[in-house]
Amino acid sequence: MDNKYTIPAQARIGHVHLKVADLERSLDFYCNLLGFEVTTMYGSQAAFISAGGYHHHIGLNTWHSKGLSPASPNSVGLFHTAIVYPTRKDLAKIYLRLLKEEYPLTGASDHGVSEAIYLDDPDKNGVELYWDRPKSLWTYGPDGSLTMFTKPLDMENLLQELETV
Template sequence: MNTPTPPPAAEGAAYLAPVGARIGHVHLQVTDLDRALAFYQGVLGFEVMLRYGDQAVFLSAGGYHHHIGLNTWHSRGGHPARREGAAGLYHAAILYPTRADLGRVLGRLQAAGYPLAGAADHGVSEALYLDDPDGNGLELYWDRPQAEWPRAADGGVAMYTRALDVAGLLAAGT
């Protein structure tokens, strides 16, 4: 399939997405709906809002119509999502409101024996990295208040990647 290359932006006509634009939800193809549901509902704690038999389920945090959609429409019994050398989604990110909330979900992951692929302190946020049961990459994170973000000499954000204080994060969740 040939996808056309978008034309270069017209000089002086740069478009910026409006303030407040955001990604509203992620919808994932999974190979086994019950296994995916055991992870997203059972471990991460998302609430089922709507289920279409053994084909699809929509999950939420706090009663929103859905933050995560899962379906087996074209993937039941198929291969894991991530393959070496293939394009696709690197990860979806789930933002937790507080450090304590992220610490609690880390405790749940550890209690379930669920492996992390990584963990990092980025200065602006603390993040946990893992794959869901179908190999879809996830980042679970919380943002520090903007006033605490590291800044460069010119005032811009100076993100970094350092080791995460996992013990401190766990303690914050208790």
């Protein structure tokens, strides 16, 4: 390919569709724990869920996966689904919810441009919950490349967001 193509700046990832072993178990995680809402069901085999009334951000189905074991972590596939929260305070709220529910985390990182909490859904699909710092706070290297890193997230500081009005 000799012609360079650049995707339009307004393009975005619309939704993710996951194969799951148990639809009700997945709905419990994504809806009852994380707070998504069901927009439509396809019988007992598939569900579409969203935040804020969008047609769907996540599709869940058992069409080829009902009752099966999770994929090996050492195989090709989706690393994680990333869910963006609008504010740092919103991220703190879901973190507190996860703490209260004693839901296990797999990590928490400060990436410079964002702060993220990591966990697995019931089928061992990785889930990243994060918020983006304002673009004005991002830093760049001498060559103009975005400075990103992975440092431990200060969870106590994150929870302090809930103390502000």
